[in-house]
Amino acid sequence: MNKKLILATAIAISAVATGCTTFVPEEDAMSFFITSVGSGDGANLGGLRGADRHCASLARAAGSRGKTWVAYLSAHETANSPRVNARERIGFGPWYNAANVEVASTLNNLHSDYMQLGKANSLTENGDTVNGRGDTPNQHDILTGSSLSGRLIDDGSNHTCNNWTSNGEGSAQVGHFDRTGGGANPTSWNNAHGSRGCGQPDLVATGGAGYFYCFAND
Numbered sequence: 001m002n003k004k005l006i007l008a009t010a011i012a013i014s015a016v017a018t019g020c021t022t023f024v025p026e027e028d029a030m031s032f033f034i035t036s037v038g039s040g041d042g043a044n045l046g047g048l049r050g051a052d053r054h055c056a057s058l059a060r061a062a063g064s065r066g067k068t069w070v071a072y073l074s075a076h077e078t079a080n081s082p083r084v085n086a087r088e089r090i091g092f093g094p095w096y097n098a099a100n101v102e103v104a105s106t107l108n109n110l111h112s113d114y115m116q117l118g119k120a121n122s123l124t125e126n127g128d129t130v131n132g133r134g135d136t137p138n139q140h141d142i143l144t145g146s147s148l149s150g151r152l153i154d155d156g157s158n159h160t161c162n163n164w165t166s167n168g169e170g171s172a173q174v175g176h177f178d179r180t181g182g183g184a185n186p187t188s189w190n191n192a193h194g195s196r197g198c199g200q201p202d203l204v205a206t207g208g209a210g211y212f213y214c215f216a217n218d
Contacts (some may be wrong), residue, residue, distance in 0.1 A: 028064055031216035032095040032103055032208035034142060036124035038210025042160035043172045043198040045142060045212070048075055048084065049166055055214035062098070062125040064216075069121055072190070074145040074152035075163045084189070088149030091217035098127035105215035111150050117189045122205065130211065132178030140181060141174040141208025142192045153191075170198040174208060181207065191205040 035058055038045075045051040045173075059069050075084040087107055094105045103121050104110035119132045131139040133157035145160035146152065147202035153159045159173040176183075183193025190213075196202045203210050 001024070023099060025140050028066075029096045029100045030062075030098045030136045031067065032062055032097055032112060032126070033062075033214050034122055034130050035061070035126040035211045035214060036126055036128065038200075038201065038203075038212070040210070042203055042210055044165040044167040045071070045073075045143075045193070047164050052111075052213060053211060058125045059214065059216075061151070064125070069214050069218035070217050071181050072144060072146070072150075072215055073160070074147075074150075075160055076152065076158060078163065078191075083152050083154075085151040085175070086144060086146045089217065090215035092217075097121055097123045098121060098125060107150075111148065111190075115189075117177065122177040122189070125175040125214070131179050133176070133207070137204070137209075138177045138207045139204055139209040139211065140178045140197065141160035141164060141203065141211075142177050142189070143172050143203075143208070143210065145173050145211040146175075148185065148188060148191045150190060159194060162196075166198040168198055171195050172198060172203075173216060174206070177213075 051073055055069035055071050059108055070089045070092055072086045074086045094102050097103050101121050102116040103117050108175045130214040133140050161170045161172045169200055171194040173194055174192055175188050177189055177191055179187045185191050195206050
């Protein structure tokens with residue numbers, strides 16, 4: 001059962017037990033989550049649009065209404081579209097997880113050492129924790145294609161598995177949601193290291209499952 005539904009039910013029962021006559025459901029404050037499932041096709045998410053649709057679908061299934069959901073992903077410039085920086089897609093904050101805990105207050109806070117992301121607070125849309133380093137299987141690699149500041153990595157290489165359309169050769173920059181592990185920036189939630197490839201087995205081999213971050217940008 002959805003953890004948020006369990007919480008709401010418990011509050012309602014408590015209200016009856018104490019003689020209260022009015023029950024006001026907890027506001028749907030969730031505006032951030034890690035996808036509970038990936039695309040199943042490695043880093044081929046159907047591009048940014050496909051990733052956004054996945055975020056919206058998961059949020060809707062979890063009971064979220066009235067929000068515009070986008071994936072925290074950067075993308076390279078093409079003949080038909082400009083470069084995309086993940087940080088410019090997600091609004092300005094604050095953002096709350098499924099337990100209504102504020103994980104970041106502003107964009108600058110989100111991309112600083114003072115945000116509240118980590119294994120305890122980086123929950124799925126259903127309020128569940130995700131397997132991190134030390135769990136079996138380890139699924140702490142989160143697709144981002146982004147630098148520490150949340151921008152596209154512009155070093156001449158492709159870090160987005162061909163703008164999130166490849167399930168074969170290539171690499172995707174990933175972060176560690178639990179803020180531990182290996183790589184150049186092991187404690188970074190959005191820029192720890194690159195994946196070994198873009199296929200589902202490649203992502204699994206480096207400690208991931210094809211999950212990504214979703215934010216409500218309104």
